[in-house]
Amino acid sequence: MTPVELSRTVLHAVRRAVDGGELDVTVPERALVTEPGPGGCGDFATNIALQLARPSGQPPRRVAEILRPHLAGADGVRDVVVTGPGFLNISLDDQADVLTALVREIRSRGTEYGHGAALAGEVVALRVPYEVRAEVVADAVVRIVATQGGRATVEHGEPVNLRPVPAPEDPAPLGPDAAQWALLHPAPHDRPRITADHLVQRESNPLFRVRYAHARIRSLSRNAARLGFTAEPGPLQESTGQEPTGQEPTGQESAGQEPMGQELMGQPTDPGDARFGHGARRPVGGPLDPAADADRATDLRPAADTRPAVPPHTGAPVDTDAQGGAAPTAATQGAAAPAIAVESGPALAPTARDDDHIAHGAQPYAGPADPPADTRPATDADPAANPGPTADPRPAVPPHPDAQGAPHPQRTPTPTPLQTPLADHPRILAVAATHRAPDRLARHLVTVADAVLPFLPCVLPRGEEKPSAAHRARLALAEAAGTVLAGGLSLLGIDAPEHL
Secondary structure, three states, X not given: OOHHHXXXXXXXXXXXXXXXXXXXXXXXXXXXXXXXXXXXXXXXXXXXXXXXXXXXXOOHHHHHHHHHHXXXXXXXXXXXXXXXXXXXXXXXXXXXXXXXXXXXXXXXXXXXXXXXXXXXXXEEEEEOOOOHHHHHHHHHHHHHHHHOOOXXXXXXXXXXXXXXXXXXXXXXXXXXXXXXXXXXXXXXXXXXXXXXXXXXXXXXXXXXXXXXXXXXXXXXXXXXXHHXXXXXXXXXXXXXXXXXXXXXXXXXXXXXXXXXXXXXXOOOOOXXXXXXXXXXXXXXXXXXXXXXXXXXXXXXOOOOOOOOOXXXXXXXXXXXXXOOOEOOOHHHHHHHHHHHHHHOOOOOOOOOHHHOOOOOOOOOOOOOOOOOOOOOOXXXXXXXXXXXXXXXXXXXXXXXXXXXXXXXXXXXXXXXXXXXXXXXXXXXXXXXXXXXXXXXXXXHHHHHHHHHHHHHHHOOOOOOOOOOHHHHHHHHHHHHHHHHHHHHHHHOOOOOOOOO
């Protein structure tokens, strides 16, 4: 069940309550369905009870209790809970199917996804002044009103009912697409900026992000065809239980395209590190033991020899340094080294370069928490002069996930951030048509682009990976976002490029 279908289900529940005499209200034209807010639960929530409280003359909580059984008995609804002043929190049978059904609906309707009947049969008369921005806004409103079943006409005369703040200068030098965006993206009461910023191909330019996202999606579709697979809606989760995070590099970037944002934030790996478990690979990413990690941060000097000390011959003179003092033994060197490492500065995470000077097989320093060694000269009578080998008390370093037999950490699946803006597209179109506000559609396209761009790097297979059902599902979700972007840009009179 998609959010649009759930909205219709809520309206059907209201109609059944009205037909049964439980409520004496006019059934509204639409019901707003969103994600649950703070204190809510379930998959979706609606404020329809608060909307009907005043017309029905009953408290919102009472209206919600009346609607609850009608809504709980609908197909695809598992449970309905009333929270707060009267919010209805709806749990669906299978949340994973919500996104799949949404993608299927977008693919079936194409660029007409989101078109409705909010203004069916209505004629909207727009009277605008002779000014370039007013003309451009009115032209976009005509197309947006048509998506809701209405018809808009444009006239020049008084009284004017559509007068956005005029442009400070002629936007024609920006070109058709950038000029349209410069006049439509700001709210009608904001003065538009007619600057070259709309032509800059950088992340700071919202028009570039929207057009770039569409071009990247089209590029992914072409690359997927070369790899021999197509889009198919389904679960995004791999069989291993890992959900795509949108931060992985793909290695499938199209030629001539610069990746944006954090698409190349891959984690480097080192082939080996003798200091981390005698040849085991140094762990990269993933959780580490804090005590072992802090210990490794100070181990940047050659370690002392921890082998049993050989007692000197009876009567042999004790070695002295240049100042006449006793030369430190191996035991005293090993005890003094940690203090030097700690006092030298703040602990830094070790890198492969830090390990270049450490000989393979060398033992790391004892941690700062180790007890200080006895600094007296070693004698045969002193039992500390010939200590036996002791086990390293520090916690063992966890092996790298790629090591033999090491289990891969399971990440908690998280819902994709694309679901909410894609599901909200029909509502945005209806609001833009009702309020004659194409700027709301423009800002919504920026939201969709910002949500899909981090997701694109995990769409195609990487390296030796073979295309799977999860890749086909991710490609279908990306193409659904591209369809919404293409339809929205078309309504604004802006080209949706195949290449950029």
